[in-house]
Each structure stands twice: as C-alpha cells, then as structure tokens.
Amino acid sequence: MSMHRLDDFKASKAVQFGRDAPADDVQRLLSQVEERIGDVPALLALAEVTGRTAPDPGAGGTVRLWEMLASLAAVDVAAARVFEPHLDAGAILKQAGQQALFDGTWGVFAAEGPGHVLEARAHGQSATTEAGVTLSGSKPWCSLAGHLDHAIVTAKTQSGSRQAFAVDLRSPGVQVEEPLWISHGLREIPSGTVHFTDVPAVPVGEPGWYFERPGFAWGGIGVAACWLGGAVGLVRTFKDALSRREPDQIALSGLGEADRLLASGFELLRGAAAGIDGGTPGVREDCNGSWAHALRVRGNVAAIVESIQGTVGENLGPGPLARDERHAKRVSDLRLYIRQHHGQRDDAQLGSLVLKGKSTW
Incomplete structure (x- = not known):
C-alpha cells in the first residue's frame, strides 16, 4: 500500500545561503542522491566523483562547499554523512600536500x-x-x-x-x-x-599537525552545515503540511520562527566562510582562534537545529512520525547526528579559550 509522504515538496532543491545561486551541477547531484537514498555503495560512488571537483575549505569556495553539504542533508541526512567525511579527507590530504593519495573512497x-x-x-x-x-x-x-x-x-x-x-x-x-x-x-x-x-x-602531516591546522576547525563547521541542512528538510516538511490545510496562528508563528532561525544559521555560515576565505585574523591563521570561532558557530547552529526540531515536532504532531517514512527517518537521523555536538563540554572548551584571550569583546 502506498503511503502519502509530506516531504516530497521540493525535496531536492539546493540550499542557498551565499550571495550567488547554487551551480547547476549541485542540483543534478541532489537529483542523483534522491534516487539513491539508502544505497550506501551508490552514494559512495557519487561522493568519489564529486570529490574530484568539490570546493576545498579555505580556497575561496568554502560557502559553496557548505551549501552543497547542507543541500545533501536537506535531501537525506544519512547521504550527507556519506559525503562529508570523504570530502573532508580530500581537503586534509590537500592541506598536507598529499593530494596524490586521494583516490577511491x-x-x-x-x-x-x-x-x-x-x-x-x-x-x-x-x-x-x-x-x-x-x-x-x-x-x-x-x-x-x-x-x-x-x-x-x-x-x-x-x-x-x-x-x-x-x-x-x-x-x-x-x-x-x-x-x-x-x-x-x-x-x-x-x-x-x-x-x-x-x-x-x-x-x-607531522605529529600534532592534524589537530593544530586551521582546517580542523573548518571541517568542524562543515559538519554543522550538514546539521543545518537536516533542519531545512524538516522545515520544508512543515511548510508543505501547512500548505495542505488552513493554518492557525500558532502554526504560522512556528513557521515564522523556523524561517527566522534558518536565516540566522545561513548568516552564521556565510560569515564564517567569508572569514575563512578572506583571511580574517584569528579565523584563518591561528589554530586556537580558528577553533574558538568554530565552537561558536557549531554551538549556535546546534541550538538553532534543536529549536527547529522542537517547533516542527510540536506543530506536526505524531502523524508524520508514525506514517511518513521519509520524515521519520530524517528526524531520527538528525537527532543522532547532532549529538556530535557536545553541548556544555564544547562551551567549556570555548570558555577556556576565551579565558586565554580568544575573544573579540
């Protein structure tokens, strides 16, 4: 028996938080991913091809990279979990001057x-x-x-x-x-x-290099882009559900809040990408400064995503969780994925850096 799926609404639309429209190849990639959800070998094959031309963080196309990751997660959170480490590995090898090793998955x-x-x-x-x-x-x-x-x-x-x-x-x-x-x-x-x-x-790299390079922090923000993309998928489901009925003020308030939160997340990632590519002092060159910056961005994105999870869940109720396989999968995937953020422990790490002088206030 076929099951109605709420989140078919523009499921493979690219996420945009940069100034320019997403490239056509991103939209084609999303359509390919849409057809391969749950097929890990097929997704890895796509990731391998994508890794040959994907932008590298810190090389001028950081916002494009993070848009791609967010767009993938908006289609399917698990698909983004396939792509993100493969692309991160490629960036690490390039930062170490060992890009010739980047072959296979x-x-x-x-x-x-x-x-x-x-x-x-x-x-x-x-x-x-x-x-x-x-x-x-x-x-x-x-x-x-x-x-x-x-x-x-x-x-x-x-x-x-x-x-x-x-x-x-x-x-x-x-x-x-x-x-x-x-x-x-x-x-x-x-x-x-x-x-x-x-x-x-x-x-x-040399001993200690992996954690001391600014690219370690950039990769951490790339994961946050995936979290935010997963939240985009939830809000798309929410919007589509409201388009099928006459929403009350509470539902409209929830949608407005979700839109406001997504916009602030997009701005965070856009600004972080500009700082990385533009060489903002303390963001690009200093490992402690770049990691403090990443902890701020990751923590704020995590808070945005968790707030959206609550708002969408309260407004949609139990129906989609019980009857919409795609939505239920996204909720479960995102709840587990975002636990890569360590909450107060990450804030404590940031606090120790601030105490050493890593702040702008």
Whole structure:
C-alpha cells in the first residue's frame, strides 16, 4: 500500500545561503542522491566523483562547499554523512600536500574511546613490515569502514603525541568489527570498531599537525552545515503540511520562527566562510582562534537545529512520525547526528579559550 509522504515538496532543491545561486551541477547531484537514498555503495560512488571537483575549505569556495553539504542533508541526512567525511579527507590530504593519495573512497577516523588505543610504530619495530610506519590497536566510531577503500586515522606516536595517517582499509591486518547499532537514526551509516595489526600507514602531516591546522576547525563547521541542512528538510516538511490545510496562528508563528532561525544559521555560515576565505585574523591563521570561532558557530547552529526540531515536532504532531517514512527517518537521523555536538563540554572548551584571550569583546 502506498503511503502519502509530506516531504516530497521540493525535496531536492539546493540550499542557498551565499550571495550567488547554487551551480547547476549541485542540483543534478541532489537529483542523483534522491534516487539513491539508502544505497550506501551508490552514494559512495557519487561522493568519489564529486570529490574530484568539490570546493576545498579555505580556497575561496568554502560557502559553496557548505551549501552543497547542507543541500545533501536537506535531501537525506544519512547521504550527507556519506559525503562529508570523504570530502573532508580530500581537503586534509590537500592541506598536507598529499593530494596524490586521494583516490577511491575515504573516511576520517579520529575519535577516541575508553579501552581503545591505536599506536603507530616506526621502522624497525614491526615484526612483519620492513620499512615505514605501521598501526596496531583499535579505533572506535569508524563509520562505514567496511565499505571504504581508505581512511585518515589518528594514532598515538612513540613520543605520546597524536598524528594522522593514511591507511588502506583493504590491507590484511585490518579487521572491521560488526558494529552493534540498535538506533533507528543513521541506520545505514553504522559506526563500529576497527582493529589494526601491523597495517602499513603513510604519515599525513607531522605529529600534532592534524589537530593544530586551521582546517580542523573548518571541517568542524562543515559538519554543522550538514546539521543545518537536516533542519531545512524538516522545515520544508512543515511548510508543505501547512500548505495542505488552513493554518492557525500558532502554526504560522512556528513557521515564522523556523524561517527566522534558518536565516540566522545561513548568516552564521556565510560569515564564517567569508572569514575563512578572506583571511580574517584569528579565523584563518591561528589554530586556537580558528577553533574558538568554530565552537561558536557549531554551538549556535546546534541550538538553532534543536529549536527547529522542537517547533516542527510540536506543530506536526505524531502523524508524520508514525506514517511518513521519509520524515521519520530524517528526524531520527538528525537527532543522532547532532549529538556530535557536545553541548556544555564544547562551551567549556570555548570558555577556556576565551579565558586565554580568544575573544573579540
């Protein structure tokens, strides 16, 4: 039996928060993604093609990149979760001057977790490898590891610092653990633990470089663009629902609030992109300043998205959650995805930077 879907309304329309209209190729990409929702291998193939020409953060096209990510999330949040780390990996490799490595599909595995340690061993310390660096240990929260060709992985070095490495996930020493994933959110993007045993690795930047580069903060804002795009999808569903009935003042107030919040989010991302590309002092060159800036943007976007989630949920009621598969999926995906923002802990990190003088007031 076919099921009426509220959010078919302009589902693949590109999100625009820059001054110029989105490029035609973005609209074509969204139409292709629309046809492949839930098909991870097909989405990864699209991400691989897109990564060859996508704008890089800090290279003059940051707003275009973030518009693309937001547009993807507005179509399907999980699809954006497929594209974002692949594009981020490409940007990281370019920032390190190692763009020649960017072939196939990529992930970025930088999370840490209790009981999981991944160590990098230099030449001469591996029992099975004669030269270079190898990785041994475990890495948690590795999204789509079983589908990807390569990943940028952070590991502990002999000196105790953390360093990024490029690895081939098809190497014999890589074991992808079947993830325990009971959540309905991001069901097709499970994140599990990967075990490494003497896996050859290529250093990406010097020890500490991965976290100290301003690009680390830029990638964090790119994730926030995905969150905001997911909220756009919710508001489109809300608007379409109101167009099918005579809305009361409460519903109109909710739609107005959602529009106002989206507009403020668009302005935040537009301004952040301009600061990154224009070399605003403290945003582009200084790693602490750029991360403080990213924490402000991410925190404000997260608050906007969570407010929109509440407003749309209250106004639409239980019907779409119970009967509209696409809407229910978006709600579940976005609720899980936005938990990458750590709330008060991120604010505490920002507060420590402000205390050291990283503020404009």
